[in-house]
Amino acid sequence: MEAIVSAVLSGEATSEDFAGLRIPESYRGMVVRKEEADLFEGSPSADKDPRKSLHLDDVPVPEVGPGEALVAVMASSVNYNTVWSAIFEPLPTFRFLERYGKLSPQAKRHDLPYHIIGSDLTGVVLRTGPGVNAWQPGDEVVAHCLSVELESSDGHNDTMLDPEQRIWGFETNFGGLAEIALVKSNQLMPKPDHLSWEEAAAPGLVNSTAYRQLVSRNGAGMKQGDNVLIWGASGGLGSYATQFALAGGANPICVVSSEQKADICRAMGAEAIIDRTAEHxxxxxxxxxxxxxxWKRFGKRIRELTGGEDVDIAFEHPGRETFGASVYVTRKGGTIVTCASTSGYNHEYDNRYLWMSLKRIIGSHFANYREAWEANRLIVKGKIHPTLSKVYSLEETGQAAYDVHRNLHQGKVGVLCLAPKEGLGVRDHEKRAQHVDAINRFREPGI
Structure with missing residues (x-):
């Protein structure tokens, strides 16, 4: 592993150099164990502690199959599905792995008594399997988390509709919170060269998810001038939705839970902000x-901030706690677009305000390869920026997941995997200098 890290850090190793490196027999990965799947049985979700269920284990390096790539992971990040994996909700992820393992001999590799989790990475390609032509050893990459088989026609218009669509590192094994990861080659995208490893790892899942949910025609199809209600606007998902709204000429109405988080939204350029805690x-x-x-009081407050207009789009992800309010405050003919349900899956709303006002509810889940590529392209161009607030070591992943579970974080939290320290991996210092304030926005003192 030391030779791999040295080659990456040198910045001078060629593709041939990486192809000639010996791949170790094992690596360190953050895992949940099948034997502990009932660890928190009977406990409320809020009391489940990821620090007890996440383990840094030495695991065998998987064989690289057709259409796959083995990546040396320099950095990763924590998403809410990391928390779900760690607290075994809504069900233990081993059920996903068992189901996937029945698909084919190649998929059977994923059905193990341990699950290496994590749905983000940035790093360097070490090996590619048969049939991979677009990527070579030594390529610096980020990975999106859509895993598809594409043997059914259903997925060829929108790969998210593939019947065998899965989220890598959550519904598959060999995820990104590790020193090495196994991905399909069509998960790979270019690493933004003005970002450090930990910064480049942060956007992946949430940036792509927000892009499809808010911008894509498969989601809300946001346009200039739209009023967009964004719950958790300084959080991992909402912080990218806020940036997309501002960059696309829309007006974000940012809902946050503290003045500190309101300050972050102002720093991004948002003006309409509701502190739901302060306003009770x-x-x-x-x-x-x-x-x-x-709901009515909330709608009145929104109209005060928009000059009397209701929201065109409600960007939903908290779920049960907020969904009724979102349906109510969205304008006639407007759109409620939802992914995840971090406060509960059983949503309740008054259907009169949906059906009689001709509103739409759209379900949105991650993004297809094209959407993920477009979202990453905006990062590469410096139009959208990472929202990294804090970085942990791989050994501290349990604490990182704990902090996300209890909403003690801002934006995204990163994890160093093979990168020995923060700040490495920047290749274009001139471009970075143009955007450094925005890159560090979530890491400013006092925020």
């Missing part, structure tokens, strides 16, 4: 009943 919004009277009066 409580959309549920109790566990079983919502409070429509709070």
């Amino acid at each position: 919004y409580k959309f549920w009277k109790d566990e079983h009943h919502q409070d429509p009066r709070e």
Whole structure:
């Protein structure tokens, strides 16, 4: 492993040099163990501690199959699916691996008594399997997390509709929170050369997800002038939605939970901000009943910020806690676009405000390769920036997941894998200098 790291850090190793490196028999990966799948049984979600279930184990290097690539992982990041994997919700991910393992002999490799998790990476290609022509050993890459088989016609218009669509590192094994990862070659994209390893690893999943959900025709199809309600606007997903809205000429209405997070939104350029904690919004009277009066109060506050207009798009991901309010405040003919449900999967809303006002609910899940590529292209061009706030070592992944689980973070949190320290991997210092303030926006003192 030392030889691999030395070659990467040199910045001078050729493709032939990387192809000649010996691949180790094993590597360190952050895993959950099948034998511990009932570790938190009977405990409320809030009490489940990822630090108890995540282990840094030595695991065998998988064989590289057709259409695949083995990548030396310099850095990764924590997403909410890292938390779900670690607390075994909504179900243990080993069920995903078992199901995938039945698909083919190649997929059977993923069905193991341990699951190497993580759905982001940036690093360097070490090996490619048969049939891979676009990528070579030594290429510096990021990976998006869509894994597809594309043997069905259903996926050839939009690969997200492939019946065998999975999220790598969550529904497949050999994920990015490790020193080495196995990906399909059509997950790879160019690493932005003005970013460090940890910065380049941060956007992946959330940037692509926000792009499809908000910008793509498969999502809300945002246009100039739209009022866009963004929940958790300084968080891992919302911070990219806020940037897309601002870059696309829309007006984000940013909902946050503290003045500190409001300051981050202002730093991104947003003006319409609602601190839901300071303004004491409580959309549920109790566990079983919502409070429509709070929906109305929330809608009134939005109109105060927009000059009397309702929102065209509600960018939803909290789920149960906020969904009723989102449906209510969206304008007649508007769109509620939803992914994830971090506060609960069972959404409740008053259907009168949907059907009689001709609103639409659109489900959005990650992104296809083209959408992910376009989202990454905006990072490469310096139009959209990482929202990295803090970086952990691979050994500290449990703590990183704990912090995300309890919403103690801002933006995205990164994880150094093979990179020995922060700040490495920048190739274009001139471009970086043009955007350095935006790159470091989430890491400024006091934020």
